[in-house]
Amino acid sequence: MTTRGWFDTPLRRANTIVVVLALAVAVVFPLFADAALTGVGFVALIYAIRNFTWNIAGGFVGLLSLAHASAFGVGAFAVAVLAWGHGWNPWLAMLVGALAAAVLGLVTSLVMSRFGVNAFFYALGTMAITLALQGVAASWDLLGAATGLQNLGAEQGFAALQWFLDPTPFYFIALTFLVLVTVGTALMMRRTRFGRSLPFIREDPVMAASMGVPVVRNQALAMAISMGLTAVPGTLMAQYVQFVSYDSVLTLEIGVAMLVGTIIGGAGTLAGPIVAGIGIAAVEELLRGLEVSSANVSSYTQIVYAVLVIAVLRFGAHGIVPMWESAIQRLSAPRRRPPSGDDPPLVSNPPPVSLSTGGG
Amino acid sequence: MSSTLVQLVLTGLLQGLLYSLIGLGLYLVFSVMRVVNFAHGYLVLIGMYGVLVLDPQNLLDYAVALVIVAVLAAGVGYAVERFLIEPGLDKGGHSQLVITLSLGIVFQYTFQVLFPDPFQTIANPWPWDAVTSGGVTISVPRIAAGVISLVLGLAVSWLVYRTRAGKIMRACSESLSGALHVGVHVPRTYRTTFVLGAALAAVAGGLLLPIQPVSPLLGLELTVKAFIVVVIGGSGALWGTVVAGVLLGLAEAVGSLYAPGSLATSLVYALFFLVILLRPQGIVSSVRTA
Numbered sequence: 001m002t003t004r005g006w007f008d009t010p011l012r013r014a015n016t017i018v019v020v021l022a023l024a025v026a027v028v029f030p031l032f033a034d035a036a037l038t039g040v041g042f043v044a045l046i047y048a049i050r051n052f053t054w055n056i057a058g059g060f061v062g063l064l065s066l067a068h069a070s071a072f073g074v075g076a077f078a079v080a081v082l083a084w085g086h087g088w089n090p091w092l093a094m095l096v097g098a099l100a101a102a103v104l105g106l107v108t109s110l111v112m113s114r115f116g117v118n119a120f121f122y123a124l125g126t127m128a129i130t131l132a133l134q135g136v137a138a139s140w141d142l143l144g145a146a147t148g149l150q151n152l153g154a155e156q157g158f159a160a161l162q163w164f165l166d167p168t169p170f171y172f173i174a175l176t177f178l179v180l181v182t183v184g185t186a187l188m189m190r191r192t193r194f195g196r197s198l199p200f201i202r203e204d205p206v207m208a209a210s211m212g213v214p215v216v217r218n219q220a221l222a223m224a225i226s227m228g229l230t231a232v233p234g235t236l237m238a239q240y241v242q243f244v245s246y247d248s249v250l251t252l253e254i255g256v257a258m259l260v261g262t263i264i265g266g267a268g269t270l271a272g273p274i275v276a277g278i279g280i281a282a283v284e285e286l287l288r289g290l291e292v293s294s295a296n297v298s299s300y301t302q303i304v305y306a307v308l309v310i311a312v313l314r315f316g317a318h319g320i321v322p323m324w325e326s327a328i329q330r331l332s333a334p335r336r337r338p339p340s341g342d343d344p345p346l347v348s349n350p351p352p353v354s355l356s357t358g359g360g
Numbered sequence: 361m362s363s364t365l366v367q368l369v370l371t372g373l374l375q376g377l378l379y380s381l382i383g384l385g386l387y388l389v390f391s392v393m394r395v396v397n398f399a400h401g402y403l404v405l406i407g408m409y410g411v412l413v414l415d416p417q418n419l420l421d422y423a424v425a426l427v428i429v430a431v432l433a434a435g436v437g438y439a440v441e442r443f444l445i446e447p448g449l450d451k452g453g454h455s456q457l458v459i460t461l462s463l464g465i466v467f468q469y470t471f472q473v474l475f476p477d478p479f480q481t482i483a484n485p486w487p488w489d490a491v492t493s494g495g496v497t498i499s500v501p502r503i504a505a506g507v508i509s510l511v512l513g514l515a516v517s518w519l520v521y522r523t524r525a526g527k528i529m530r531a532c533s534e535s536l537s538g539a540l541h542v543g544v545h546v547p548r549t550y551r552t553t554f555v556l557g558a559a560l561a562a563v564a565g566g567l568l569l570p571i572q573p574v575s576p577l578l579g580l581e582l583t584v585k586a587f588i589v590v591v592i593g594g595s596g597a598l599w600g601t602v603v604a605g606v607l608l609g610l611a612e613a614v615g616s617l618y619a620p621g622s623l624a625t626s627l628v629y630a631l632f633f634l635v636i637l638l639r640p641q642g643i644v645s646s647v648r649t650a
């Protein structure tokens with residue numbers, strides 16, 4: 001791959017610099033952080049991953065799904081039942097969990113399309129799925145019922161996907177997964193016909209169908225990919241916490257967090273869900289640093305988060321990343337002349353460009 | 361055995377009437393404004409926590425407390441409608457859905473911080489405890505909640521179908537452009553509707569509190585139940601919502617006889633999913649004869 005196109009506009013230059021810096025910081029972070037802070041970093045990456053994977057169906061295709069909470073739970077329960085209960089290799093259990101979640105997503109989407117439900121019923125229907133599965137998990141002994149499942153394995157290392165004292169390996173596994181998924185999604189969205197069809201379907205499904213895009217099939221595939229990948233952070237979280245129960249990994253709150261997190265970061269962008277995921281983990285940690293009683297930390301975080309979302313939507317913005325992009329474009333506007341860029345501007349009287357209203 | 365069943369059916373019926381009342385507020389907002397209020401269950405919680413704080417000791421205090429929480433929730437509803445929902449109404453898309461969802465989160469965690477002890481309740485404000493007849497025992501707060509819900513439901517029905525304000529609300533519901541053409545002040549109608557829905561929710565919460573202890577998580581559960589009631593009831597007529605509420609209450613009560621608690625709720629959700637697929641227009645569809 002060439003670097004052509006990475007530096008040719010101010011926005012791309014800024015983004016390239018930010019991405020490189022962020023990756024560098026992410027890689028060296030565990031070297032300077034103690035075990036507890038690395039754990040926070042791992043949780044931040046989990047938030048980022050699940051926001052990102054939700055975004056594949058929710059942001060790019062516009063399917064407001066709350067069934068992704070089930071996918072997260074399926075990933076966690078897969079490793080709890082298969083690896084902790086039946087001695088499977090956790091990596092294999094992760095794969096099985098991802099496949100099961102993908103099938104769930106595929107079937108959900110196909111059924112919803114078959115009956116032609118609208119966006120509101122899509123959200124309600126997927127919510128019903130998650131709540132029904134939660135009820136099943138809460139009453140089925142195989143899934144730990146009300147008490148949950150505990151990992152009693154004593155083995156440590158990469159094959160067992162388990163480290164007791166130092167979460168650094170977990171951190172790097174999550175980081176690697178996030179980078180792979182991001183690069184893969186970026187390539188899919190630009191290079192494949194399937195990926196390019198997704199925003200088209202979101203904007204106008206009827207037009208897309210009339211131009212030969214298999215709308216139902218592509219929606220179902222996007223849901224399958226999105227939910228299958230959402231199972232992976234579920235598995236990682238379960239391995240990290242070593243405990244799984246219906247009210248820790250299969251709650252509607254997780255689904256809402258993914259939806260809300262993606263929208264605050266910028267739905268349908270690549271970086272938005274990641275920024276928002278890491279942001280909320282940082283806010284959580286900041287509040288924990290202040291003298292807030294520990295039981296209230298997550299409450300305050302949620303409140304801050306929800307207020308931000310309301311503010312973002314209320315004032316008509318599309319999230320953090322789109323705001324950043326328009327800010328960069330506005331800042332660089334005086335130097336680059338609008339609108340047809342190629343020929344150098346004739347030096348005459350330049351129009352007055354103010355920072356507050358220019359650009360756009 | 362049969363007295364157990366009678367007891368369950370009666371309990372379910374009374375609980376169902378309360379669900380109807382909660383669903384009515386959501387139904388009004390949904391059908392008049394076409395807004396899906398995911399924070400509706402938390403308006404019920406305002407009523408529950410409001411009465412909990414006022415802690416009424418006798419019937420008169422309780423009645424006053426119900427009025428106070430209704431006014432309080434109406435104020436909150438007005439602010440929410442005026443400053444969060446109304447500005448985005450013409451934008452369309454999913455922003456209403458996500459805004460009300462986030463608003464629900466704000467409410468939930470604010471309650472979590474303010475009231476850290478879960479499952480609080482108040483002493484029975486009614487002078488009697490329970491009515492027993494032929495092996496069937498029903499607590500008086502439950503009977504009162506059911507009966508008052510029914511009365512309020514009838515009152516709302518009278519308001520919607522027999523008064524000028526109701527006619528204006530129905531006009532907005534049936535045709536927004538038509539309502540605009542005949543000079544209806546649409547924003548004012550929307551505000552009235554939302555305020556009414558919020559007040560009804562808070563009263564329902566106040567009635568629910570002596571029966572069911574309150575905790576912040578209850579808000580989401582009640583929102584979901586209100587959705588179930590509205591979706592199953594359909595958009596055509598108000599009585600569909602009432603019938604659906606009673607059906608939900610009965611299904612829960614009878615379901616608890618055959619399946620353990622959480623599995624029964626699973627069944628309810630699975631049925632709800634089927635209704636969304638097979639009959640998204642609900643029991644009473646909005647096909648009109650005129």
